[in-house]
Amino acid sequence: MATLHTKNAARAMMAPAVIVLLIWMIVPLAMTLYFSTLNYTLYNPFSTPFVGFENYSYFLTDPTFLAALANTLILVIGVLAITVIGGVLIALLLDQEFYGVNIVRLMVIAPFFVMPTVAALVWKNMMMNPVYGVIGQMLSAIGLTPIDWMTEVPLLSIVIIVAWQWLPFATLILLTALQSLSSDQKEAAEMDGAGALSIFWYITLPHMSRAITVVILIQTIFLLSIYAEILVTTQGGPGAQSTNITYLVAQQATSYGDIGAASAGGIVAVILANIVAIFLVRLIGKNLDA
Amino acid sequence: MGQIHLEKVRKAFGDVVIIPDLDLKIEDGEFVVFVGPSGCGKSTLLRLIAGLEDVTDGQIVIDGQDATELPPAKRGLAMVFQSYALYPHMSVRKNIAFPLKMAGMDKAEIDKRVDYAAKTLNLDAYIDRRPANLSGGQRQRVAIGRAIVREPKAFLFDEPLSNLDAALRVGMRLEISELHQRLKTTMIYVTHDQVEAMTMADKIVVLRAGNIEQVGSPLELYSHPRNTFVAGFIGSPKMNLLGGAEAEKYQAETIGIRPEHVRLSTTEGSWKGTVKVSEHLGSDTFLHVESPVHDEPLTVRADGEFPVHAGDVVYLTPEEDKIHRFDGEGLAMKTNSRAVA
């Protein structure tokens, strides 16, 4: 597979994708970097004096910045935990023999097709509303006080909504992984005297580790930039309890109209994302030989 | 101990009967080889014994105790899979230790046994590697290691060498034979390799479509095949089976003569023929000879180099006393009577 000819061809074939992505990354990034040094607000776009690092110090000293950072991590980790653990369990369930397995499968994967905004609207209004929401009404029906999700546990609410959307994704990948486990290995373990739990722990779970890594990688990419769900439900509040970095940046742009600060925030977010990326690459390096 | 008796064992997948009523006694310490064409039920039978499949009917008795309903783990058998089924995420040590860990054995004892097994199988040097970093032969040994640490009542092997290359296969074959001599544990071994079956077995079980065609020692099967199926199946290259006039000479429906039991000459003999293909291995020469006595070419083996080539005329003389006679149903006939001709 490796003559000079094919190597050159390969380079040429890769070039278009790499180039467009490079442009897509560099042009806005350069503009963002440039804007991040200007005092540029949407309400006065004509006078944009150069202010150096002021936007950065403004963004980084934002009293909600640290909270947003923490929330971002909680959001990502929380959703990952729910989807991976839930995904494994549901995958195990779907791998069993039972009546209507196909229908249950369809029901389980359905949330994956729902737009994030719709998911957030439906959950916020029809599930989690303390008075009209189904959850609230069910709690009332059994004599409990309904939880006011969006104010009492705003971050958890968002984690739940996002996890609901991503659970099918995790489930599908993990199910495929599960089904690809050779029956030989399970049988060998059975012959070796392992019970169902031991088989799961020593054989099945390690077998799925690669799939789990992929789930983590892909989801992290999407979870770092959660925005619509927050906008629709809590708008980052109460206080900054459910503000993540992305939302914080968005707020600079949309509610303050402060493009300078938003750009600085964007750059900060890119740096943070890259730190996460490096971490992820470390994590998956051995598990994902590309 | 490792006595395994199958009594009227029957296995059907849905409506398809794979094994119809099979009886088989395997005595303690025997090396039993199952052979048979692909799909005849060898693996299924092994899996029934292991407990990885339920029998549809009948009983499996291990050491005098009914094991039909026992789960695999409780039968005290160890299995070596064709794919080896090593645990890819565990080191060699952990792989071998796994059954012991599952049995709840204490750490020190496990280590002792694993080390011993590893030494026996020459695996010490690789003990911390993962299976992915081992060669085929080494993997095979790990699979065996995992089986022997448990000191099982019997070993079950399902075509354990079929994934190895020819040279390695010879080596591993000898290793398994030696292992059997050393451990004296019952072994049940599935293969479709002639040489393995002949060289390793104390007892060969020839299966066809779930039925036992013949059970016996390798040489018994070689010298006295019970029917044409076994005759054709055991021995390589295959026995030449002739019908028609030649068979009638021997008052049989079919006669069989092995390639190594035909004398070759370029000048004279019973059957005249033309060489279609000649294969010169140095140590042997195989000739595929077209002859009026049979519509398919006859295979003949000569020791050493026999310098004939495609198109040459040769004469073949079967060794009279090595001729096998079969009746209309393909069953072997008692004595090898001389040709009347």
Add this chain to the structure above:
Amino acid sequence: MGQIHLEKVRKAFGDVVIIPDLDLKIEDGEFVVFVGPSGCGKSTLLRLIAGLEDVTDGQIVIDGQDATELPPAKRGLAMVFQSYALYPHMSVRKNIAFPLKMAGMDKAEIDKRVDYAAKTLNLDAYIDRRPANLSGGQRQRVAIGRAIVREPKAFLFDEPLSNLDAALRVGMRLEISELHQRLKTTMIYVTHDQVEAMTMADKIVVLRAGNIEQVGSPLELYSHPRNTFVAGFIGSPKMNLLGGAEAEKYQAETIGIRPEHVRLSTTEGSWKGTVKVSEHLGSDTFLHVESPVHDEPLTVRADGEFPVHAGDVVYLTPEEDKIHRFDGEGLAMKTNSRAVA
């Protein structure tokens, strides 16, 4: 035409030199087999000839024309891959027609050629099936069909039979040999199967670590191995190689004797030994005998059944004129002189 000359061909992957300076002349119409241990560079060499890899240095001359820089498609060679590399989404017909279509041949001519190839290879019945619905042997034939329709200058085969089971392998081996006899096209064939190499080749090229150890006809290699490596590599079971006192008797550093060239007796002979393992195939008996003359067991073959078993004492007598002598560098020595003793 199909003359292929490799001149000072060198191949390195990065810093690792796989093939250091190799010269080889393959004449038109020859059936050349490359053998050698795994990883020695057989496939690499074949791929260099095919143009699927660039040479690091040197020239590949096909029919007198420098092809070193030509892309695979322009070299006029056809390759049959180990995995067959059939196009799974195309029918047998389309698979075979593909190279012709790529060459821009017109429809009618393509059909004619494909039909002819399919008939030749007995593929007519499957012509509209997809590869997935074919057996291993049939797939193999399709791969060959795809190669022959192009009427290439030479065929390249990379272990084409290694994915088939033993029985099928024998059949396909014969088919390829016949094909060669019929087409008389140059064929280069990679294998690690002794029997294939010996039976099919006009000329065997033995490779070790990218170097040619010996080139010659199968019987030449069998009878006159140039060195201990070739001696040990050609022939199955392997030649016994002995050093020390026994070798000195023959004024050599090492002597070699093939298992089939040792006479066996239970009563008398040159070397006394104990049977370690005995393998009774019916047609042959292989003994692994431990003897003071050598620290590893000696392998001996007896024709037919030789009724000894592990632990029995046997006597071995090498056939004097079949003894190979090697010097300190492992090179064969001219004449087989008698033992002095």
Add this chain to the structure above:
Amino acid sequence: MARKVTTGRKIGTTIFAWFVGLVIFFPILWTFLTSFKTELQAISIPPVFVGFDWTLENYRTIQTQSNYFHFMANSIYLSLGSTALGLIFAIPAAWAMAFSPTRRTKDVLLWMLSTKMLPAVGVLIPIYLLFVRFGLLDSRLGLIVVLFLINLPILVWMLYTYFKEIPGEILEAARMDGASLSKEITQVLAPMAVPGIASTVLLNVILSWNEAFWTLNLTTSNAAPLTAFIASFSSPQGNFYAKLSAASMLAIAPILIVGWFSQKQLVRGLTFGAVK
């Protein structure tokens, strides 16, 4: 496969699995039911499940208020357009990565994925300004390009992992058979990878369909897809649960149905080479 599952156990599993499935599916089911209620029934306490007067009123209202089919057509254009464009770029790139890998292939792949980590809002204004400059605002073309770019990394990765499964020997065989590079890709690789490409297409269509940031910010009406449609029903003044439900159902129904019908494909492709 090996041994029998007892009927009792199977029934137990069935009940439990259905329960889990229904819990997960419930929000969608509830939305579906609500979309057929009147506004007052939609917020009635206790909630009614099926015993209400099913009405199509909400759907009718929605259709008179905004032209659903216009939005849907745009969603289709955008998701298919960006996917088609994506394939044109991704297939060659994935071919190169899978069949002529270098030491940097993995880095390039991860770099591509990392471009997806840019927070979109951070670059909204730059992109908006560029769109103004090039007159791409509210044009399908502009959005197709943006959606194509944001999904390209995923596309390349999926195809790459899929192509890697295809034995290189087959492509070499094609090369020996005289196929040019473009024939090698279009006549051998692509047809063989059809299942993989199909699932890639499917995932990309879903992601594009559901993309709600750029589609909202860069369109006005001509190119506005269903995400904009939903934005006009998400919390108007007054009671809106029933109408919101109906609009939600309309927005997700096409992709949900497509997804359900082709879930096998989706599952196969989604694994991103996670499963060997």
Add this chain to the structure above:
Amino acid sequence: QTTLTIGTVNNSDMIRMQGLTPEFEKQHPDIKVNWVTLEENILRQRVTTDIATGGGQFDIMTIGTYEVPIWAKQGWLKPLDGLGDNYDMDDLIPAIRSALSSDGKLYAAPFYAESVLTLYRKDLFEKAGLTMPDKPTWDFIAEAAEKVTDKDAGVYGICLRGKPGWGENMAFLGNMAREFGANYFDADWKPQFESEGWKKAVSLYVDLMTKYGPPGAASNGFNENLQLFGQGKCGMWMDASVAASFVTDPKQSQVPDKVGFAAAPCGTENCPNDGFNWLWAWSLAIPDSSKKADAAQTFISWATSKEYLDLVASKEGWANVPPGTRTSLYKNSKYTEAAPFADATLNAIQHANPEPTADKPYYGLQFAAIPEFQGLGTAVGQQMAAALSGSTSVDQALKQSQAIATREMTRGGYIKN
């Protein structure tokens, strides 16, 4: 033919207007109207981005009294000087007209306007033996809230906005703080959140809502409260005057005939504007970038005219005409009969005066018409919601708010240091 693209919020009056466009197109066959209806937040984000970057996507934008002065000052809006002779600009309620004008030129035409009202349940008041005064005080409200509350029956004494946002809870709280005599900023643009008035207002608000409010009040906005009130779960509700038409509509409400209307409550002796500290008008404006300004003016003229009111009345009944923009509407007996809340609404709007005063440097009542207010107000709103949900104390929330606001105002260059 000209096609106008109109960006608008998805409020019911606008949707009704959208439904009536064919009438307009019939009258003006050369003009086609293309509606872009979006949820309020998204619309605001879209139009702001568009107008600030000169995107030119819209010919008419629906904006409020907050944006008009700011955008007019930037020169982003076209003055509406071609509305036609029949338009009768003098008929616009003066407070509204002044809120939408800059330097005497009208920059946006009001489509509907609102102030704040106290809505209450007459039946529950009767049962509790209470009478709602014309001008209630917060003391009375607190007392009434306590008496009306009956949590077992699912009735909460008072419903107020809690959802964070400058146009959500801050609209109400800004208003309430003013009723206690406090502003957002002092004459030097120093934020005033730690002043007495704010403390009193917010403490009372949190206190009332915790004791007598519905669950989840911190996420209740206009709609949630409307639902609650419509289902008879609220004793009182102070909110935008448009609420009146919804709660009296039998299709949307289960208590259409049990609602009473009163002025917004007062916290201090002489509260400014008689407590009516809220003025909002959704208005139609033309961005300077529009190339179809003439057609756009034609449309605006139609949509905000008296004739349009008649048209709605003829199709949907008088109760449904967009309120609060024209004096003549409130002189129309057909309207006042059909809309029991008409007087209260007019009264509220007429009393709301958004002009700057000596101690209030900004334009606007429940908001300050400066660009920074949107972000600042929302951030402060988040603090208030946090206080309401109990995750922080009122003092702490106000202190935080003060800090946030000071930071923003300093960055905006209002506060010099």
